[in-house]
Amino acid sequence: MYGNDFAASGGELLDQVADAERELRAAADRSVRGGSDEETYFTELVAADQKIEPRDWMPDGYRKTLIRQIAQHAHSEIIGMQPEANWLTRAPTLKRKAILLAKVQDEAGHGLYLYAAAETLGVSRDTLYDLLLAGRQKYSSIFNYPTLSWADVGAIGWLVDGAAIVNQVPLCRCSYGPYARAMIRICKEESFHQRQGYEILYTLAHGTPGQKEMAQDAVDRWWYPSLAMFGPPDTDSTHSAQSMAWKIKRFSNDDLRQRFVDMCAQQATVLGLTIPDPDLRWNPDRGAYDYTAPDYAELMEVIRGNGPCNRARMANRRAAHEDGAWVREAAAAYAAKHAAPAAPTAEAVHA
Amino acid sequence: MPEWPLWEVFVRPRRGLSHTHVGSLHAPDAALALRNARDLFTRRQEGVSIWVVPAAAITASSPDEKDSFFDPAADKVYRHPTFYEVPDGVQHL
Numbered sequence: 001m002y003g004n005d006f007a008a009s010g011g012e013l014l015d016q017v018a019d020a021e022r023e024l025r026a027a028a029d030r031s032v033r034g035g036s037d038e039e040t041y042f043t044e045l046v047a048a049d050q051k052i053e054p055r056d057w058m059p060d061g062y063r064k065t066l067i068r069q070i071a072q073h074a075h076s077e078i079i080g081m082q083p084e085a086n087w088l089t090r091a092p093t094l095k096r097k098a099i100l101l102a103k104v105q106d107e108a109g110h111g112l113y114l115y116a117a118a119e120t121l122g123v124s125r126d127t128l129y130d131l132l133l134a135g136r137q138k139y140s141s142i143f144n145y146p147t148l149s150w151a152d153v154g155a156i157g158w159l160v161d162g163a164a165i166v167n168q169v170p171l172c173r174c175s176y177g178p179y180a181r182a183m184i185r186i187c188k189e190e191s192f193h194q195r196q197g198y199e200i201l202y203t204l205a206h207g208t209p210g211q212k213e214m215a216q217d218a219v220d221r222w223w224y225p226s227l228a229m230f231g232p233p234d235t236d237s238t239h240s241a242q243s244m245a246w247k248i249k250r251f252s253n254d255d256l257r258q259r260f261v262d263m264c265a266q267q268a269t270v271l272g273l274t275i276p277d278p279d280l281r282w283n284p285d286r287g288a289y290d291y292t293a294p295d296y297a298e299l300m301e302v303i304r305g306n307g308p309c310n311r312a313r314m315a316n317r318r319a320a321h322e323d324g325a326w327v328r329e330a331a332a333a334y335a336a337k338h339a340a341p342a343a344p345t346a347e348a349v350h351a
Numbered sequence: 352m353p354e355w356p357l358w359e360v361f362v363r364p365r366r367g368l369s370h371t372h373v374g375s376l377h378a379p380d381a382a383l384a385l386r387n388a389r390d391l392f393t394r395r396q397e398g399v400s401i402w403v404v405p406a407a408a409i410t411a412s413s414p415d416e417k418d419s420f421f422d423p424a425a426d427k428v429y430r431h432p433t434f435y436e437v438p439d440g441v442q443h444l
Contacts, residue, residue, distance in 0.1 A: 055414045102394075109391050116375045119357070125377065126354050182374070189395070332355070335379035 013169050017187045020172035024051065024180060046247050051177035054120035062246050066176055067121050068137075069248065071128045074114035075139035078132075079313050081107045083147040084156060092150060096200070100153065103193050110186045117178040133318055141299055142229050144307030151204055151211075151218035157197010159219070159226040159264070165190050166260045167230065175247035198267070205272045212272075219268075220276045228294040228302075230257040236296075261291045357406040358384040360391075362398035370402050378403075 027049040032041075038057035045052060052058055081104050088104065091097035115125040131137040142160055147153065168190065171183040204215035231237060231253040243249035251259075261280070268275050283290045302310070355377040361370035373392050378384035384403040393401070412420055428434050437444055 053414070055411065057414070105394070109394065112376060112391055113374060119375070124354055185374075331379045331383060335383070338380060 013165055014188070014191050016169050017172055017184055020169070020180070021184050023049070023173065024184075027051070046175050049173075049175075049247070051180060052175055053177045061242065062248075063121050065243060065246070065248060066179065067118055067123050067128075069243075070114055070118040070121075070179055071123075071131070072138050072140070074111050074118060074128065075132045075137060076143065077107045077111035077114060079139040079143045079317060082313055082316055083143055083145070083309075084153055086147045087150055087153050090150070091153075099196055103157075103196065106189050106193065110189070113182040113185060117176075117182045120178045129321075133314075133321065135305070135314065138303065140229060141302040141307060142225050143313060144302050144309045145222070145225050146309050148221075149214050149218060151201065151214040152222070154197045154200030154204065154215065155218035155222040157193050157195075158201055158267070159197075159222045160229070161190060161193040161197060162264065163226045163229045163260050165194060166256055166263070170250035170256075173247070173250055179248075198271070201271055201273065215271075216273050219273050223276050224294040227257060227261070227291075228296070228299040230254070230260070232296055232299070233293065258288055261289050265289050355379045358388070358403045359406050359409060360384075360388045361402040361404070362388075362392055363400035364398055366399055370400065373397075375406060381405075 028051070030048055030050065032044050032048045032050055039059070042052065042056070042058055042062075045056075052062075084100060084104055084107075088097065088100055091100050115128060118128060119125055128137065132139070142163075147156065165187060168183055168187055172180055172187055174180045174183065201215050201219070204211040206212075234240065234252045234254045237253050240249060240252060244252075264275060265280060265282075277292045279290060279292050281290055282288075301307070305311075356379075357375055358378055358381075359375050360373050362373045363370045376384065376387050376391055378387050381403060385401060388401050388403055392398070424430075
């Protein structure tokens with residue numbers, strides 16, 4: 001089934017991932033006539049919805065854009081482990097703790113899939129990692145907000161992972177093969193994250209008045225930063241037009257943001273929680289919810305490094321990297337020892 | 352510290368199916384590559400067998416040669432059973 005349309009409800013996101021996977025296989029069967037030169041051939045492949053693979057010719061700008069986007073995405077997965085890890089030791093039950101551990105472990109895995117996808121473009125993981133640690137590559141601004149209560153773990157799952165899924169499902173159709181395949185794998189795993197968050201909030205919202213208040217407080221704090229995850233409004237988005245032409249990006253920031261608002265408005269009513277936007281209301285003419293845009297000046301400030309937790313996140317990451325040096329050294333020493341020729345000679349052994 | 356070698360990972364999803372390429376990872380040696388691949392690619396029982404292959408050991412055909420390399424098979428339609436006309440009435444052919 002070909003098409004870029006969104007399904008109406010969040011529960012169908014997984015179906016869209018499956019569609020993207022089927023489409024990837026179907027497109028591979030369509031034949032593309034080899035163009036007269038490599039650039040024409042590249043353009044024809046993208047036009048036919050076929051995938052560009054690592055050893056294919058590609059424009060420099062395409063390669064650079066992908067490296068920047070995939071690296072930022074990978075860094076976000078790794079830094080994104082911190083806000084949730086903050087609650088690992090204080091999860092309310094052993095079951096919640098085991099689930100949260102599995103989720104944080106998934107984020108590490110997603111980071112590794114993405115670093116590996118970026119490496120197929122000819123950049124090394126160590127280089128990307130150094131750029132992150134030097135502050136020269138970014139990660140998603142959302143992870144610079146603090147997790148103040150257990151309910152924040154729920155709000156992150158529902159809103160932050162929900163927004164990430166809305167952003168990422170279209171990336172399963174990205175024109176670059178390794179990225180599209182990594183995203184299919186990630187989206188399949190990600191859907192459990194959103195549901196576990198929703199379940200945490202649902203449980204709290206139907207608990208004591210104090211628990212419900214805690215859930216509402218978390219939603220109040222995470223709503224606008226989650227809307228900001230879709231990036232600046234279309235009128236200010238610098239990379240969009242070319243990325244759309246290359247089919248790296250399939251929908252505009254504002255289209256995705258609208259999609260997310262429409263999903264959440266319904267899901268909030270089931271939770272019994274209020275989205276902190278007095279102007280949120282259904283607009284029958286547009287067939288979508290009207291909503292208040294996030295504070296983009298705040299988004300830019302957080303991206304510039306001045307969010308509530310930017311410094312702490314980077315300091316933690318650097319410390320973890322430095323404190324883990326002995327593990328990397330020990331593994332390398334072990335590998336070197338076992339790669340070296342055996343010390344005793346054959347004669348000595350058989351003597 | 353020099354970067355650890357890159358390994359390509361292949362997973363056999365179920366008994367009877369081929370190993371399929373699923374991605375790559377870095378590891379200092381084969382044993383750790385296998386364990387890391389288990390942790391990274393089969394967290395949800397996606398496989399019953401894993402191969403890890405040093406990426407440097409793979410020799411690949413070049414995309415630039417896509418025509419000259421594969422064309423020789425293009426004019427040998429007689430390698431497909433559909434090339435042959437089957438007379439009416441013949442069975443089990």
